[in-house]
Amino acid sequence: MKNQKPKVVIVGAGFGGISMAKYFKNKPVDVLLIDQNNFHNFQPLMYQIATGGLEPYSIAYPVRRIFRNYKNVRCRMAFVESVVVSEKKLKTSIGDIFYDYLIVATGSKTNYFNFEPIKDKLLTLKSIPDALNIRSFLFQNLEKALSNETQDLPEVLNIAIVGGGPAGIELAGALAEMKRYVIPKDFPELDTSKMNIHLYEAGEDLLGAMSQEASDKALEYLEGLGVHVFLNTRVSGYDGTALLLPDNTKFYTDTVIWTAGVKGAPIDGIPSEAIIGGNRILVDAYNSVVGTENVFAIGDVAACLNDENPRGLPMLAPVAQQQGKHLAKNIVTHLNGKPMKPFRYFDKGTMATIGRRKAVVDLPKWKFQGTFAWMVWMFIHIMSLVGFRNKVVALLGWMLSYFTYDKPLGLIIRRFTK
Amino acid sequence: MKNQKPKVVIVGAGFGGISMAKYFKNKPVDVLLIDQNNFHNFQPLMYQIATGGLEPYSIAYPVRRIFRNYKNVRCRMAFVESVVVSEKKLKTSIGDIFYDYLIVATGSKTNYFNFEPIKDKLLTLKSIPDALNIRSFLFQNLEKALSNETQDLPEVLNIAIVGGGPAGIELAGALAEMKRYVIPKDFPELDTSKMNIHLYEAGEDLLGAMSQEASDKALEYLEGLGVHVFLNTRVSGYDGTALLLPDNTKFYTDTVIWTAGVKGAPIDGIPSEAIIGGNRILVDAYNSVVGTENVFAIGDVAACLNDENPRGLPMLAPVAQQQGKHLAKNIVTHLNGKPMKPFRYFDKGTMATIGRRKAVVDLPKWKFQGTFAWMVWMFIHIMSLVGFRNKVVALLGWMLSYFTYDKPLGLIIRRFTK
Numbered sequence: 037m038k039n040q041k042p043k044v045v046i047v048g049a050g051f052g053g054i055s056m057a058k059y060f061k062n063k064p065v066d067v068l069l070i071d072q073n074n075f076h077n078f079q080p081l082m083y084q085i086a087t088g089g090l091e092p093y094s095i096a097y098p099v100r101r102i103f104r105n106y107k108n109v110r111c112r113m114a115f116v117e118s119v120v121v122s123e124k125k126l127k128t129s130i131g132d133i134f135y136d137y138l139i140v141a142t143g144s145k146t147n148y149f150n151f152e153p154i155k156d157k158l159l160t161l162k163s164i165p166d167a168l169n170i171r172s173f174l175f176q177n178l179e180k181a182l183s184n185e186t187q188d189l190p191e192v193l194n195i196a197i198v199g200g201g202p203a204g205i206e207l208a209g210a211l212a213e214m215k216r217y218v219i220p221k222d223f224p225e226l227d228t229s230k231m232n233i234h235l236y237e238a239g240e241d242l243l244g245a246m247s248q249e250a251s252d253k254a255l256e257y258l259e260g261l262g263v264h265v266f267l268n269t270r271v272s273g274y275d276g277t278a279l280l281l282p283d284n285t286k287f288y289t290d291t292v293i294w295t296a297g298v299k300g301a302p303i304d305g306i307p308s309e310a311i312i313g314g315n316r317i318l319v320d321a322y323n324s325v326v327g328t329e330n331v332f333a334i335g336d337v338a339a340c341l342n343d344e345n346p347r348g349l350p351m352l353a354p355v356a357q358q359q360g361k362h363l364a365k366n367i368v369t370h371l372n373g374k375p376m377k378p379f380r381y382f383d384k385g386t387m388a389t390i391g392r393r394k395a396v397v398d399l400p401k402w403k404f405q406g407t408f409a410w411m412v413w414m415f416i417h418i419m420s421l422v423g424f425r426n427k428v429v430a431l432l433g434w435m436l437s438y439f440t441y442d443k444p445l446g447l448i449i450r451r452f453t454k
Numbered sequence: 455m456k457n458q459k460p461k462v463v464i465v466g467a468g469f470g471g472i473s474m475a476k477y478f479k480n481k482p483v484d485v486l487l488i489d490q491n492n493f494h495n496f497q498p499l500m501y502q503i504a505t506g507g508l509e510p511y512s513i514a515y516p517v518r519r520i521f522r523n524y525k526n527v528r529c530r531m532a533f534v535e536s537v538v539v540s541e542k543k544l545k546t547s548i549g550d551i552f553y554d555y556l557i558v559a560t561g562s563k564t565n566y567f568n569f570e571p572i573k574d575k576l577l578t579l580k581s582i583p584d585a586l587n588i589r590s591f592l593f594q595n596l597e598k599a600l601s602n603e604t605q606d607l608p609e610v611l612n613i614a615i616v617g618g619g620p621a622g623i624e625l626a627g628a629l630a631e632m633k634r635y636v637i638p639k640d641f642p643e644l645d646t647s648k649m650n651i652h653l654y655e656a657g658e659d660l661l662g663a664m665s666q667e668a669s670d671k672a673l674e675y676l677e678g679l680g681v682h683v684f685l686n687t688r689v690s691g692y693d694g695t696a697l698l699l700p701d702n703t704k705f706y707t708d709t710v711i712w713t714a715g716v717k718g719a720p721i722d723g724i725p726s727e728a729i730i731g732g733n734r735i736l737v738d739a740y741n742s743v744v745g746t747e748n749v750f751a752i753g754d755v756a757a758c759l760n761d762e763n764p765r766g767l768p769m770l771a772p773v774a775q776q777q778g779k780h781l782a783k784n785i786v787t788h789l790n791g792k793p794m795k796p797f798r799y800f801d802k803g804t805m806a807t808i809g810r811r812k813a814v815v816d817l818p819k820w821k822f823q824g825t826f827a828w829m830v831w832m833f834i835h836i837m838s839l840v841g842f843r844n845k846v847v848a849l850l851g852w853m854l855s856y857f858t859y860d861k862p863l864g865l866i867i868r869r870f871t872k
Contacts, residue, residue, distance in 0.1 A: 074593060075865050093509050096865050100640040113597040130601035164867050175492060179531040183548035222518040447493050447514050449582050
């Protein structure tokens with residue numbers, strides 16, 4: 037007995053995959069949503085996990101719980117090993133899975149560029165375990181700075197962040213606030229003047245994708261918090277203790293947090309002619325993967341090149357969400373025998389926060405910074421967190437931290453050594 | 455320039471070490487509190503971490519933050535390798551540390567008895583990482599039970615708990631409630647009748663240290679929740695898939711959670727004549743370690759044998775707390791040239807919870823069970839959690855879970871494989 041409804045398989049429960057599966061509620065398709073984790077996480081707040089401002093459960097929510105009342109959506113936690121497009125088949129850690137429509141929504145991963153061979157010496161911020169490792173490492177080093185044996189080593193307290201995009205500046209701001217407000221209380225014996233926070237950006241500006249006003253204000257805010265920002269500075273090497281700078285000077289640090297770039301994370305088996313620069317999958321205006329049938333890609337991993345966006349759309353949550361919803365609509369339209377419509381991105385603006393009452397917001401027609409921007413940032417992020425419980429907990433946590441300046445607990449639940 | 459105040463070094467930031475250091479506030483001693491973790495944790499609620507009812511930060515609090523306003527208490531995160539009593543010296547991971555008074559408050563660790571050689575095949579519940587591993591393992595298995603390749607294996611869903619003390623019964627109750635209220639909603643495709651929860655106790659009763667009424671009621675509650683309880687049943691072997699029972703039958707399970715016993719965790723270098731049965735340190739009525747000078751032991755690791763307690767006091771938080779406070783007072787008394795007083799334990803009672811509105815309480819003169827017992831249990835545990843923030847968060851979390859039956863998120867943040 038064959039199931040009559042077409043089977044839509046979505047790989048990846050990020051912003052794109054989730055928004056797509058949600059649209060399919062009670063539509064005439066069977067949806068299977070596969071992810072290597074059993075939760076969706078709110079990537080834009082990952083830096084808060086690293087600095088202890090939020091706990092993992094505040095930004096992560098079980099995929100199964102999101103789709104509890106969706107009778108035609110099933111969830112599986114599995115690794116997808118490859119796709120065999122000629123057989124409409126996925127090979128996975130839980131066996132072969134066949135599809136009628138395949139959606140690749142696998143997102144992006146850290147791009148180490150020329151630091152790839154020494155990536156194990158770097159910390160990164162792409163997943164919750166990554167972020168918890170940063171947290172453990174930072175607090176282990178604060179303890180080391182009090183040990184007889186390591187207290188005089190400059191690398192123990194110094195911190196380098198490589199990359200001046202949103203992740204880098206948000207992390208730098210949070211660390212600077214921690215240095216100023218929390219560490220002196222919990223580590224009164226420590227001389228925090230030995231803790232230097234350096235941020236290295238290869239380009240001319242912080243937040244290169246935002247407006248000049250936003251870039252300039254972010255720089256001003258970070259310097260005001262005591263972060264040393266180095267623009268036009270491409271770090272050239274790292275031996276685990278000293279970061280080598282282009283002028284051949286060194287910055288001694290144990291802690292190099294790499295936020296310098298990401299690249300697509302496609303599935304093996306996608307035709308190689310569809311894999312383009314940045315490891316992304318080339319799609320047409322309908323998010324259909326070039327050279328395949330019934331295979332689509334959305335979000336960070338997908339790139340539709342045109343005159344307006346010669347390098348594809350930016351890797352942002354709203355792009356993925358809009359593409360997910362649009363593609364789901366298109367598939368339903370297609371099943372009804374009607375023509376699909378091309379995707380168009382509606383840019384609602386971008387924002388970043390540097391610290392308490394310090395944020396920058398670029399709307400299409402209005403750019404502003406400061407306390408009001410921070411309140412807008414806060415409101416948007418809390419409202420975006422998936423699930424009622426998460427919202428309330430995040431709100432309470434943030435309110436408490438606002439009134440006490442005291443949030444990061446810095447529990448070293450699992451030690452981390454590189 | 456020599457510091458004139460005597461140096462008290464406390465090893466272990468459990469209930470004993472914390473209560474002792476607190477008493478020393480502004481007393482004429484310098485206190486150094488050493489622990490291998492940077493937090494104190496509330497051990498009695500560890501089973502809640504394993505089942506996802508609470509998050510680590512709800513039952514853990516940074517040691518440094520407890521002692522923020524204690525000018526004469528310093529904290530160090532370090533491993534203590536050994537003590538050299540002849541030199542009044544500790545060897546630690548952060549160098550040598552000298553003491554005038556040493557307090558060993560290192561607690562207890564899992565006793566695997568004859569299962570020691572295969573302990574890596576067992577799960578346990580002694581630390582937060584242990585508990586998080588149980589959580590990951592349980593939810594990984596729920597996912598495996600939906601995989602084409604492993605769904606028919608009985609060991610995937612079955613769970614065995616070995617040991618019918620408080621930890622074992624509290625865990626069994628929480629798992630039974632999860633099976634009944636949460637899993638059917640999040641895993642609608644799963645046949646939960648294949649999930650059998652077995653509890654094995656070698657003795658005649660559950661909760662052997664409590665009253666007969668409490669033992670009987672705990673059994674009734676667990677069976678009412680669908681747990682299969684086996685009394686007088688000493689498990690005899692485990693190959694990773696099948697648990698061997700004394701009647702030579704087998705129970706197929708991936709998941710054997712070992713709560714069958716604990717033993718003391720003393721420091722190397724304590725004179726061997728002071729190490730007695732159960733790996734505990736023999737102390738006199740003043741908690742002074744037999745055969746040493748100015749070395750004391752309190753809490754689970756210490757045992758004072760007398761006619762009333764031929765095997766020492768029970769390994770309970772209130773014993774450790776009372777001993778810590780008493781010993782701190784005695785040291786101050788001693789510094790004032792007055793004689794120390796012997797320790798006497800004031801038994802305020804014991805309690806355990808099996809599930810919502812199901813708890814057992816033994817007070818010295820009153821034993822009761824049921825909803826009121828559960829409310830008493832809840833009240834005592836919330837009030838005991840260290841730190842204001844923890845209390846509020848635990849209370850909110852519990853209230854939410856009470857009204858929704860829906861708490862365990864089951865986030866598999868880090869996979870765990872044995």
